[in-house]
Amino acid sequence: MTNFEYRNPTKILFGKGQIASIAKEIAPGTKVMVTYGGGSIKSNGVYEQTMAALSGCTVVEFGGIEPNPEYETLMKAVRLGRAEKVELLLAVGGGSVLDGTKFIAAAIPFEGEEWDIVRKGAPLERSMPIGSILTLPATGSESNAFAVISRRETSEKLAFASDHSYPQFAVLDPETTFSLPPRQVANGVVDAFVHTMEQYMTFPAKAELNDRFAEGILQTLLEVGPRTLANPEEYDARATFVWSATLALNGLIGCGVPQDWATHMIGHELTALYGIDHARTLAAVAPHLWRVCQEGKAAKLLQYAERVWGIKDGSAAERMEAGIRKTEEFFEAMGLPTKLSKYENVQAGTAQEVAARLEGRGFKKLGERGEVTPALVEQILARSLAA
Amino acid sequence: MTNFEYRNPTKILFGKGQIASIAKEIAPGTKVMVTYGGGSIKSNGVYEQTMAALSGCTVVEFGGIEPNPEYETLMKAVRLGRAEKVELLLAVGGGSVLDGTKFIAAAIPFEGEEWDIVRKGAPLERSMPIGSILTLPATGSESNAFAVISRRETSEKLAFASDHSYPQFAVLDPETTFSLPPRQVANGVVDAFVHTMEQYMTFPAKAELNDRFAEGILQTLLEVGPRTLANPEEYDARATFVWSATLALNGLIGCGVPQDWATHMIGHELTALYGIDHARTLAAVAPHLWRVCQEGKAAKLLQYAERVWGIKDGSAAERMEAGIRKTEEFFEAMGLPTKLSKYENVQAGTAQEVAARLEGRGFKKLGERGEVTPALVEQILARSLAA
Numbered sequence: 001m002t003n004f005e006y007r008n009p010t011k012i013l014f015g016k017g018q019i020a021s022i023a024k025e026i027a028p029g030t031k032v033m034v035t036y037g038g039g040s041i042k043s044n045g046v047y048e049q050t051m052a053a054l055s056g057c058t059v060v061e062f063g064g065i066e067p068n069p070e071y072e073t074l075m076k077a078v079r080l081g082r083a084e085k086v087e088l089l090l091a092v093g094g095g096s097v098l099d100g101t102k103f104i105a106a107a108i109p110f111e112g113e114e115w116d117i118v119r120k121g122a123p124l125e126r127s128m129p130i131g132s133i134l135t136l137p138a139t140g141s142e143s144n145a146f147a148v149i150s151r152r153e154t155s156e157k158l159a160f161a162s163d164h165s166y167p168q169f170a171v172l173d174p175e176t177t178f179s180l181p182p183r184q185v186a187n188g189v190v191d192a193f194v195h196t197m198e199q200y201m202t203f204p205a206k207a208e209l210n211d212r213f214a215e216g217i218l219q220t221l222l223e224v225g226p227r228t229l230a231n232p233e234e235y236d237a238r239a240t241f242v243w244s245a246t247l248a249l250n251g252l253i254g255c256g257v258p259q260d261w262a263t264h265m266i267g268h269e270l271t272a273l274y275g276i277d278h279a280r281t282l283a284a285v286a287p288h289l290w291r292v293c294q295e296g297k298a299a300k301l302l303q304y305a306e307r308v309w310g311i312k313d314g315s316a317a318e319r320m321e322a323g324i325r326k327t328e329e330f331f332e333a334m335g336l337p338t339k340l341s342k343y344e345n346v347q348a349g350t351a352q353e354v355a356a357r358l359e360g361r362g363f364k365k366l367g368e369r370g371e372v373t374p375a376l377v378e379q380i381l382a383r384s385l386a387a
Numbered sequence: 388m389t390n391f392e393y394r395n396p397t398k399i400l401f402g403k404g405q406i407a408s409i410a411k412e413i414a415p416g417t418k419v420m421v422t423y424g425g426g427s428i429k430s431n432g433v434y435e436q437t438m439a440a441l442s443g444c445t446v447v448e449f450g451g452i453e454p455n456p457e458y459e460t461l462m463k464a465v466r467l468g469r470a471e472k473v474e475l476l477l478a479v480g481g482g483s484v485l486d487g488t489k490f491i492a493a494a495i496p497f498e499g500e501e502w503d504i505v506r507k508g509a510p511l512e513r514s515m516p517i518g519s520i521l522t523l524p525a526t527g528s529e530s531n532a533f534a535v536i537s538r539r540e541t542s543e544k545l546a547f548a549s550d551h552s553y554p555q556f557a558v559l560d561p562e563t564t565f566s567l568p569p570r571q572v573a574n575g576v577v578d579a580f581v582h583t584m585e586q587y588m589t590f591p592a593k594a595e596l597n598d599r600f601a602e603g604i605l606q607t608l609l610e611v612g613p614r615t616l617a618n619p620e621e622y623d624a625r626a627t628f629v630w631s632a633t634l635a636l637n638g639l640i641g642c643g644v645p646q647d648w649a650t651h652m653i654g655h656e657l658t659a660l661y662g663i664d665h666a667r668t669l670a671a672v673a674p675h676l677w678r679v680c681q682e683g684k685a686a687k688l689l690q691y692a693e694r695v696w697g698i699k700d701g702s703a704a705e706r707m708e709a710g711i712r713k714t715e716e717f718f719e720a721m722g723l724p725t726k727l728s729k730y731e732n733v734q735a736g737t738a739q740e741v742a743a744r745l746e747g748r749g750f751k752k753l754g755e756r757g758e759v760t761p762a763l764v765e766q767i768l769a770r771s772l773a774a
Contacts, residue, residue, distance in 0.1 A: 015390025
């Protein structure tokens with residue numbers, strides 16, 4: 001185990017009817033900017049519950065934050081928040097609304113060029129306080145310090161993080177997610193699965209407990225993922241999925257262990273180029289990356305195959321491949337293609353283009369060992385692009 | 388899964404040399420009361436490292452906090468802290484120093500009879516800020532809101548909890564624990580194991596992820612417990628044990644599931660009566676409690692036997708008994724007796740006395756279902772007292 005610091009101050013309010021609980025988290029009279037996305041919260045009861053809980057506050061609304069939240073959109077909210085002198089931001093939505101709101105909260109008091117927060121990772125001295133009501137489990141953004149922001153004019157999709165960006169509280173009411181489209185539920189399950197793998201599928205670090213926790217999340221997602229997709233209103237399956245997605249990326253399982261994240265870096269470029277859903281880029285990259293990097297990941301691939309999939313027979317190479325194959329079957333069963341070749345709009349030359357884009361951003365050595373060079377990115381994507 | 392709230396604001400500073408990190412957690416010039424126990428920190432380098440890190444602060448020392456920290460002792464520290472107008476308390480030690488310091492921090496600004504904090508669970512409006520440097524992994528007290536305080540004159544050992552009692556930060560440097568006596572290491576492993584079982588060995592709550600996390604801690608302790616006892620200076624085994632003990636009782640695995648804690652309630656009485664080490668009371672109570680309550684715990688006993696011990700053969704009764712038997716063998720192998728009859732000073736009539744004491748405190752229905760009545764407490768202890 002390597003040294004680490006861990007602190008996660010977000011208060012989780014979990015369960016049925018918990019939106020009402022935000023009334024005791026926000027002082028009466030506070031000027032609250034409520035941020036949301038395309039408006040689904042107005043058809044599923046979440047908007048009404050939120051406004052009822054905020055009845056003692058002054059509310060400023062900002063809707064229309066899109067998937068892969070756009071810098072231009074978010075800057076409108078920044079200007080509104082400054083003009084209205086809002087005191088707290090309440091993000092009501094999924095990872096995109098959460099991430100976008102983290103940017104808005106950071107940018108409102110920021111002195112300087114706001115895009116630098118993302119592009120240059122400019123250190124933040126402060127942020128507006130943030131609360132969250134999660135309606136789309138997937139990214140863990142409701143209780144972490146990360147945000148991913150896109151800028152269409154430059155086809156960029158980049159992450160920033162700050163200790164000031166943790167939401168103060170996060171409501172997770174599984175019932176508010178019952179009405180999600182199946183595609184978003186499936187994406188969320190795979191997203192949480194790959195988040196876990198990014199912190200697990202590396203090399204052994206003699207961190208037995210972290211391994212067990214990561215394997216526990218993976219096993220749980222394998223069990224409840226298909227169940228919650230098939231039976232969206234089965235409360236406990238949905239609740240377990242929601243809680244798994246939070247714990248997959250709240251910082252805990254990454255403590256003291258090496259982390260990969262190359263799949264995410266590659267995936268972000270594919271979303272930026274082709275608009276493919278985030279989780280779908282992960283499903284189409286991760287298995288190929290594990291194969292290409294299997295020498296360095298061998299010990300963990302074997303542990304994964306045995307502990308998560310119960311694979312004990314065959315040569316080491318066979319067991320590693322069987323574990324990866326099973327994972328692909330799981331992604332496919334959830335409805336996510338594991339090949340970029342399934343996307344008609346993805347062009348020949350994508351492998352080279354993504355490799356060049358990453359190199360252009362200065363990301364020349366990705367992965368837990370820095371072994372994922374642009375040449376390796378090309379190899380990984382070539383496998384995904386093969387018929 | 389039942390509804391829950393979860394928030395754990397303690398910042399964990401984990402690893403080699405982390406004591407020095409407290410310098411950035413405490414503002415220069417702060418008046419710090421350093422609390423500790425019998426003085427082992429003065430022979431293992433912890434005291435020197437702590438004082439070096441506090442070189443910019445004014446330090447008031449209070450040593451001599453005993454195992455099962457005593458109200459009378461702690462009140463001396465309360466009076467000292469008030470007289471010196473200390474601004475932060477830094478607990479350097481194990482669970483007893485931590486728990487005692489939580490009481491001191493709560494009592495200093497408390498207006499009223501201080502014992503009421505413990506005896507009556509008087510709600511706290513505030514507490515002095517607390518930091519911690521953990522030197523004895525076991526109780527999880529370094530990052531939770533609980534404390535257990537004893538009062539010799541009334542043979543009482545009672546718990547209190549407050550949201551104000553979380554340490555602001557907790558240093559966990561596994562190397563500072565290398566010099567611990569083997570008995571304390573063994574006690575710590577079993578303590579963490581039973582903490583996990585108190586939150587797991589109940590009835591199924593459709594909380595698959597919590598089950599997996601609890602099972603992960605149990606499996607990890609089974610693996611690293613004997614290793615760290617045999618090889619105290621093997622860093623990764625010790626580090627994994629330290630981290631496991633923290634996660635066993637930082638609130639996380641208890642989210643959304645039923646909890647038992649009857650073993651602890653019974654064990655506290657045994658410590659109060661006979662001075663038996665806390666963990667040793669747990670080892671001598673828990674297996675008997677699981678047997679006596681096995682009808683209500685059957686589903687989890689079977690899951691435990693299979694997932695933690697790999698027991699798949701035999702009738703349900705045989706598998707449950709095999710899981711309990713294996714656990715007893717583990718406790719015994721760590722050096723902790725699983726029978727009260729092994730303690731020469733424990734008197735006949737103890738079963739009746741403990742049952743009567745619990746009843747006298749108003750604890751008439753313990754356990755996750757409230758089924759552990761005084762009569763059942765007697766049954767449990769009678770089994771432990773049998774030769």
